[in-house]
Each structure stands twice: as structure tokens, then as C-alpha cells.
Amino acid sequence: MLRLYLLRHAKSAWDDPGLDDHDRPLNARGRTAAALMGRHMAGLIACGDMDRPTVICSSARRARETWKRVARAGKLDWPVLEEPALYMAGTGSLVGILKALPTELSSVMLVGHNPGMQDLALLLAGSGPQAMRARLQRKLPTGSLLEIGFNLDRFARIAPSSGRLIRFDRPKGLMADTGLSTSCDD
Incomplete structure (x- = not known):
């Protein structure tokens, strides 16, 4: 089974209007949220509820800072590739990136931006809990983590509605x- 994790970058700062969008950093709320998500992911891994994916991160500062804070807080030493094409990528570009992945990869995390991340999830997730899918239809908040599973042997075979x-x-x-903890008894 393939696993696709989508991590939207955490909340970014808008206080410097002269700064290029690509160079915007995280704000205080984003830094806190990224660290919280990192500890959460560490708990998921400890319980066997998350794979150790290869991370493909947008080159935008806010995405790179999100991943660095997630990884530091969760003590996640995962392989990371920076991919400039993820910056503000649309659904077609994101699908293209996934389809071009090496066949040996079965677990991947994209760290990127909306609306592309939300649109990609809505395109690929043809099933799953209705309440969760309805929430995704409304909004993918900054710093959120999605997981989509595919009964496929390689990402080159993904198609609309092929995931859960x-x-x-x-x-x-x-x-x-x-109750957030690393306890697996919940």
C-alpha cells in the first residue's frame, strides 16, 4: 500500500510588505503549530500509525521552516528533498511530481501550499470517512497533516479518486x- 502525507506549511508572517512571497517566514503561531505537529507525528510513529516517508518540501521559506520545526520537535530524521516546483504548484503539477517518483518509494510527504494541497487531496481521496472528507472540502488549515492511502504498487499509477x-x-x-501524548493505548 502506498502512503501519501500532505503537510500544509504552518501560519506565515505578513508583517513585511516588501518581502517576496517566497521568502515569508513563519509567524509565532506557525512556529508553535509546527512544533506541535512534530510531536504529534512522533507519537504516530511510536504507535505504528505512520510510516517514515521521504519528505519533498517546497523551496519557499515558510515550507522549509515548517519542516525544520516539525522534524526538530518530533526528532524525525527523514530523508528530505527540496523541490522548487512545489512552490504554489497546482494539482496537475503535484500529480506530475508524484507520478515521476522512483518506483521504490512507497511513502512520501509533500510539504507545500494551498490551494494545490487541498485540491490534490480532494482529487485523489475518493473514499474515507465522510465527516473528514466534508471538513477537507471546507478548508485545509495551515499546519495540517493529511494521509491518503492507495492500494497501488507505485505512485505512477495514482488517478482521481484512487485513494482513501x-x-x-x-x-x-x-x-x-x-490527551495528546505518545501513548498508544488510546
Whole structure:
């Protein structure tokens, strides 16, 4: 089974109007959310609920900072590739990136931007819990993590509606979850 994880970059700063969009950093809320998501991912891995994917990250500063904070907080030493084409990529470009992945990769995480990430998830996730899919239809908040599973042997074979939405974790939901821990007994 293939696993595709989509991580939307965390909340970015808008306080410098002269700064190029590509160079915008995370704001304080984004830095906090990214660290929280990293600890959450570490817990998922400890419980066997998440693979160790190859990370493909947008070259935008806010995406790179998101991944660095997630990885540091979760102690995630995963292979990372920076991909400039992920910056503000549309669905067609994102599908192209996935279809071009080496056949030996079975678990990948894209760290990128909306609306492309949300549109990609809506295109690929043909099944999954209805409430989760409806929430995704409304919004993919900054810092959110999605997981889509495919009963396929390589990413080159993905097609519209060929995946199942398995996970939709939002930083706000994790902050509200006072039971967040690495315990697998939940």
C-alpha cells in the first residue's frame, strides 16, 4: 500500500510588505503549530500509525521552516528533498511530481501550499470517512497533516479518486486535545 502525507506549511508572517512571497517566514503561531505537529507525528510513529516517508518540501521559506520545526520537535530524521516546483504548484503539477517518483518509494510527504494541497487531496481521496472528507472540502488549515492511502504498487499509477483519506490532523485540534501524548493505548 502506498502512503501519501500532505503537510500544509504552518501560519506565515505578513508583517513585511516588501518581502517576496517566497521568502515569508513563519509567524509565532506557525512556529508553535509546527512544533506541535512534530510531536504529534512522533507519537504516530511510536504507535505504528505512520510510516517514515521521504519528505519533498517546497523551496519557499515558510515550507522549509515548517519542516525544520516539525522534524526538530518530533526528532524525525527523514530523508528530505527540496523541490522548487512545489512552490504554489497546482494539482496537475503535484500529480506530475508524484507520478515521476522512483518506483521504490512507497511513502512520501509533500510539504507545500494551498490551494494545490487541498485540491490534490480532494482529487485523489475518493473514499474515507465522510465527516473528514466534508471538513477537507471546507478548508485545509495551515499546519495540517493529511494521509491518503492507495492500494497501488507505485505512485505512477495514482488517478482521481484512487485513494482513501485516512488522516486529517489540524494543529488547532491537537491543541484542544489535552490527551495528546505518545501513548498508544488510546
